[in-house]
Amino acid sequence: MSEPSDLVVAAAAATMPRIRLNDGNRIPQIGLGVLRIDDEGVTPVVKAALAAGYRHIDGAAGYNNEAGVGRALAETGFNKGRRRRNLWLTTKLRDSEQGYDSALKAFDDSLAKLQVDYVDMYMIHWPTPFNWRSGDTWKAFVKLRKEERVKTLGVCNFLPEHLERLHDETGEWPAINQIELHPTWQQRNVVEFCKERGIAVEAYSPMARGADLNAGDGTIERIAKAHNVSPAQVILRWHIENGTIIIPKSVHVARQKENLDLFGFALTLEEHAAIDALDGPKRAGHDPLTFTYA
Structure with a gap:
C-alpha cells in the first residue's frame, strides 16, 4: 500500500465531514490528538x-504542551484572522483546577499559552465523582461562552450518571462527550445514552494505542487487504461510518496523511459487523470512576 499523495490528502481535507453539534456549531470529524x-x-x-x-487540533492543559501548540499556530498564522476561523481548536481544564x-x-492561562483570542471547545477532562465540582465548573464555562471566548462546551470520560448529574445541576447537556472508544472497547451504553x-x-485512543490493529485474529488485516488500505485506516473508517468524531495521534507526517485518507473506500455491511463483533470487556485506559488527570 502506497502513501496517499498530497493531492489525495488535500481533497480529503477539503471534503472533511463536519459533525453538527447540539449548539449549532460544526466540528471537523477528524482531528489531531497531541497527548504524550x-x-x-x-x-x-x-x-x-x-x-x-x-483543521482540528485536540489539546489539553494536562498534556503540558499548550505553549508548544501555540507556537505552531502563531508560526503558521492559524492563531488569528481567516486561518483561525477555519481551525477547530480544543483544550481541556486540568482536574485540579475544576471549580x-x-x-x-x-x-x-490556556488562552495565553495558545496565543489565541478564543477556543472552539473547552472541556472538563474527567468527571472526578469522588471530588465532584463539574456543576460549578460548568457555570464558569457558560460565562466564557457568553463572553465568546469559547464556542462549544464539552466533557470527557463522563458516564451516563455523570452526564445526568451535570444536567440536573446546570440544565444543559454538553455538546460532546470525548471517551475511550475503539473496536475492543465500544462503550455502547454510553454511546447510546x-x-x-x-x-x-x-x-x-480510536485504535487502543495500536493494540486493536491486531484484534480479532487478523480480522482487521484481512479487511485492509481487501481494500488495499492499512489496518489503521480500516479502524478509523469504521469510526467515520459510525458518525464518531476521531482524534488519532501521530507524530509522523506519512501517518498523519494516511489518517485523513479515509474517504476513498467504504466497509461492506459484513466488514462493519465483523468489527462490531470485536467488542470486549477491557479498556486500554483509565476508569472514570477513580481516575483524575491532575
Missing part, C-alpha cells in the same frame, strides 16, 4: 498536521 508529545516536540508535529490539511474561580483563571440526548461522541 512534549512541549518542544509538539510544535513541528502540529505544523506538519496543519500543512497536511488538518468556578479556578476554572476561569486556568482558562486565561449520548445519542439519545443529542450529545456527539468523540473517540480518543
Whole structure:
C-alpha cells in the first residue's frame, strides 16, 4: 500500500465531514490528538498536521504542551484572522483546577499559552465523582461562552450518571462527550445514552494505542487487504461510518496523511459487523470512576 499523495490528502481535507453539534456549531470529524508529545516536540508535529490539511487540533492543559501548540499556530498564522476561523481548536481544564474561580483563571492561562483570542471547545477532562465540582465548573464555562471566548462546551470520560448529574445541576447537556472508544472497547451504553440526548461522541485512543490493529485474529488485516488500505485506516473508517468524531495521534507526517485518507473506500455491511463483533470487556485506559488527570 502506497502513501496517499498530497493531492489525495488535500481533497480529503477539503471534503472533511463536519459533525453538527447540539449548539449549532460544526466540528471537523477528524482531528489531531497531541497527548504524550512534549512541549518542544509538539510544535513541528502540529505544523506538519496543519500543512497536511488538518483543521482540528485536540489539546489539553494536562498534556503540558499548550505553549508548544501555540507556537505552531502563531508560526503558521492559524492563531488569528481567516486561518483561525477555519481551525477547530480544543483544550481541556486540568482536574485540579475544576471549580468556578479556578476554572476561569486556568482558562486565561490556556488562552495565553495558545496565543489565541478564543477556543472552539473547552472541556472538563474527567468527571472526578469522588471530588465532584463539574456543576460549578460548568457555570464558569457558560460565562466564557457568553463572553465568546469559547464556542462549544464539552466533557470527557463522563458516564451516563455523570452526564445526568451535570444536567440536573446546570440544565444543559454538553455538546460532546470525548471517551475511550475503539473496536475492543465500544462503550455502547454510553454511546447510546449520548445519542439519545443529542450529545456527539468523540473517540480518543480510536485504535487502543495500536493494540486493536491486531484484534480479532487478523480480522482487521484481512479487511485492509481487501481494500488495499492499512489496518489503521480500516479502524478509523469504521469510526467515520459510525458518525464518531476521531482524534488519532501521530507524530509522523506519512501517518498523519494516511489518517485523513479515509474517504476513498467504504466497509461492506459484513466488514462493519465483523468489527462490531470485536467488542470486549477491557479498556486500554483509565476508569472514570477513580481516575483524575491532575
